[in-house]
Amino acid sequence: MSSVNVTIQELTRTVDPGLRPAARGAGGAPSATASSTCTPDLAKSPWNFDGGSPAYGPGASMGDTAPADTPRQGGIPEEYRLATDAELDARIRAAKETLGDRLVVLGHFYQRDEVVQYADFVGDSFQLANAALTKPDAEYIVFCGVHFMAETADILSRGDQAVVLPNLAAGCSMADMADESSVEECWEQLMELYAEEDDDGRAPVIPVTYMNCSAALKAFVGRHGGIVCTSSNASTVLEWAFERGRRVLFFPDQHLGRNTAKAMGVPLEAMPMWNPRRPLGGNSAEALQEAQVILWHGFCSVHKRFTVGQIEGARAEYPGCRVIVHPECPMEVVDAADAAGSTDFIRKAVAAATEPTTFAIGTEVNMVNRLAAEYPQHTIFCLDPVICPCSTMYRIHPGYLAWVLEELVAGRIVNRITVDAVTAVDAKTALERMLAARP
Template structure:
């Protein structure tokens, strides 16, 4: 498999082509998008490599320019300084890394996993004075919910966001809720089930998790979405699922819910663009949101992989569109994919539909297997790339000097409700 920079160079099928939705300049240093003292504040951006179809909210965080010494350091010197600071801090700091992170960051993590695993890990290190979260903003917020009050959670680059998470905001969700209440009312049925239970994917802001906690709802991840929906159906007549439509649709369909009973809610339209009748018949109301990386995978790519090798085993993430999940052999979370590769017999071949850094890392760890990414035009999780070793060196050396930078803190009132929703999820398990 080609290196990530080589594959990133293939991001566009043709320069300026109509089907080109990704920016090919991902390897460029991310600090070019940061705020520079004395200059006008730049517009928020997901950065190079992001889908051009994903607008960034005006209130998205912007990272302040880090000191020039870090931006100018060569890779080997950054590595030396990170390791020195890490050794100096010892058990005072825990570094968590998402599986989609670049290798240059993953190598320093004490634990690497998906969002559910990292949420669990956030609770399991009360001895650490600091938690450095190498992921994206909503993940750091969740870690802040689950760590102790005196454990600062640090995100090396505050501009590391998530386009999917930004597709649902608290004002739009509250407006949706009020419209649903107008259709469903608020009284439970004869079995005590309320009209609707809100379920938010982990890939959402803390205030949306708080909304769920306050309204009897819960959080899910791709690892435990089925168990969470079962929990919700026991308590509610239907579910409002946001922000990722594909995870909600694929999970509910696998549980036997008819696709016709899962209307799509477009927050830009009255009643989400649905009739009252379709909403009344709904079992799951799906928010119009998606992951730009996983939405790129197609049925044609699966057909091409099978034409190349009829014995290939196709595994995709449940954030992929329904027709892709249906065409694949299996669908599962980041952790599911990892375990499937771990258990594979030498000589097996896999075509994997998920983020390229993870696919390449799986291929590197199992050279006895054939592991390829389904998408030949790689569109990585660009916001994960905002966590560059220069930012990690900066936050770690700041801790050595006694300064906490880039702390992510959730409002105490929001945190109380959000913690309720997350703890309900953790009680359900994976």
């Protein structure tokens, strides 16, 4: 678990991602002003957006349509909304001290610094779910991330541990792009199409879901012989799936699926896109029969913002800079970069640089800022000059964290995330297959 044992004592800079440019290293980097943020609403507290119609809030996903059943956060007491930063800081630290080993706080790489400073572990979603398992005395797991991450933590935790999400409105637009009913309908159409194929001992199609999905979809792949992947092990998981099936149905992120399969030698023409609003996903029966990977029509709104033009601009201003992007970026961006990999891959690449280096990074700005603060010997900046953080990660605020922690001190559990037993069993099966699929 050494990859997630990064505490806030190692992170020395606080940045408001909605109001400042990406952090700069020793050599400086392109800057953005407050007026160039994606929306001035980022300066407002998240409770301004809670309780209304379903929406993801300001940030990269603000243009995405939220499903009607998107979780919403009810109001919290006025004392938390009106408290100063110093007051919230004192209350959070006091509550953590009172709860002691009964509590573990998890903070995702993309979380804002004014929240992640209270985290006992910082990492990606699956690292954090496993990090909680290293605290067996913890009764409460407070996950400063988004909804699907808290679900995964609940699936992997003991039944007597409570997982808490400080703001229920912290969802994920990508995860919502593949809902259970749409995936079930897709599966039925594919099973009917492939029913007449010769039986060669392999399944006609193996479902593979990215970690960034609901527990219901993890359970779906568990029931149908499929598997979960992360951005760091997607190629290993696809190899596992191809050993067992003729094709892969990959959801919800088309870009991770396409970039991973392309790197493994799968031709683009063998990767049709499935649009859930059209019969056969908008494809011909012949295209689906010839397919090797069927890609779901989903994406991350943060990583979709990165462009080849941004890379060209970075190279022009900083000749010799090293460009690293996340594999959720579009294919042409990954192809133009020097390297692509998970959040942990990006972090390790920066840490491994022995000489002062200029890094242009294509991932969520909070993580880029944190790397720049942690490695001031390098010049580190975000490829996207318009600072636009993850909308839903931004919904977590110190006010919500103080509220849920003080409720725990009072013996009340609020915002608990639970996955029903049947769903949890099937989802855990898919997760365990992932853990067993080693390079």
